[in-house]
Amino acid sequence: MPDLPLTAWVALAAVLGLLVGSFLNVVILRLPERMAAEWRREARDVLELEADGETLPPGIVREPSHCPHCKHPLSPADNIPLFGWLLLRGRCRYCKVKISAQYPLVELLSGVLSAIVVWKLGPTWPALAGLALTWVLIALSGIDFRTQLLPDQLTLPLLWLGLVLSLKPLFVAAPTAILGAAIGYLSLWSVYWVFKLLTGKEGMGHGDFKLLAALGAWMGPLALLPIILLSSLVGAIVGGCLIAMKRHHSDVPMPFGPFIAMAGWTWFAFGDSLWQAYRHAFGLA
Template identity: 75%
Template sequence: MLALPPWGWITAAGVLGLLVGSFLNVVILRLPARLMAQWRMDAFDTLAMEPDATALPPGIVREPSHCPHCKHPLTARDNIPLFGWLLLGGRCRYCKAPISIQYPLVELLSGLASAVIVWKFGLNPVALAGLVFTWMLIALAGIDFRTQYLPDQLNYPLLWLGLLLSLLPMFVLPGTAIVGAAIGYLSLWSVYWLFKLLTGKEGMGYGDFKLLAALGAWMGPTALLPIILLSSLIGAIVGGGLIALRKHGRDIPMPFGPFIAAAGWVWFVAGEWLLHQYMQMMGLK
């Protein structure tokens, strides 16, 4: 194995995170469109109707990156994570249309979070699992932020990976992972139905239940209450800020998945430290 000092591996993880972040942008943008197109085709098939002639959206892996406005294929230099966007000044080289700030933000977030994972866990299988955990949460949060949908195609693999890692065990024991997954799902499921019975409205989607179940599988049931509290706090701060800046109307639904994902990642990385600080503040330790 190549000998590098700890900071070298942390830097390498950050660079890897930038590269993966570029792919995560593709997943965030293309997976929902592919799923909706497939659902439309399935609906036509179920109803024994001729499918429409609409072409399928670009695939996630095979189709090369292109400008969403003029459809011109992007060159390698345009695709350099983070720096490509900066060098282009946030505009397409060919049609000069603005390029969404999502691209550099997701890449930067992936790079920084990946570096933190290796800094926290070192260079070992635990860090590798933590990187996969991080990247899947970023993809889920990005998709939910854009579409208010958390796809099973990502939620279920995250859940099953957490359960399978408990067999090693890596983070929690198998029984703890199973109980965590069950309580994670049922807690938000109960809140959903209570809110619906009282108001007649749906306060969240089933994807939120599955995401919290996945976090319970990775970290166990004791992490669930802090994650829910943290996600509510983050949601209140972000939502309140957007409303204050008039970037979001009070009557417009806001996806909760990104806040659950952010709180889950924070607790995954710093849960023990946060709990220690809280106990010291309360004079319990």
């Protein structure tokens, strides 16, 4: 790799993260719609029903970006990550309808987290893998927030990538990654069934099992307990605040995947520092 100072690599990672964040917005918006349309088509085939002429929603890669409201294609200037939204003052250039703040927030989050990964790991292969992990977690969080879905199209490749990287090993060795994936899946799977047997309700989706399994494959079983504790703590705080502010009803399910993703990324980037701080605080150092 070119001999550049770390600050230059961090800046490049931030710019790359902004660009990827723009694509992640497309994934967050289009992948669930595409999945739902394909499920309806498969259901009609299984039930041997006549096709209703439904056309599939725009794909993720081929179809150009357009306004979700008026469908007008966006100009290159409109597609500039973060700055395009600011220049348009949050409104479509053509129909003047408000553009969701999700677009700049996802781009900004992707840029900031990408910069942090390279700052922590340097211009290395682990940093490149860490960027991939970061981007997939952002996409999964956005989709789960909007639809309460964690698509297999993202969770399973993330799981398999973690297992493949363990062959190097890049973060953890293969036996540790396999054990982490198995414990990650079975832990939430067990909680799911115990809760369902006791209450008759489903407390979480199967995608949560797969996401925690993927994080276990990347970081090993020792990371799972901190991830579960962090995600539960953050979820309880956020959920309590939303209920107190009357932004969310207590009877309405809240997606847990974003909190797992948030806790997983935090432990991936700062796990060593958090563990040392914990040991120091309780006199274990």
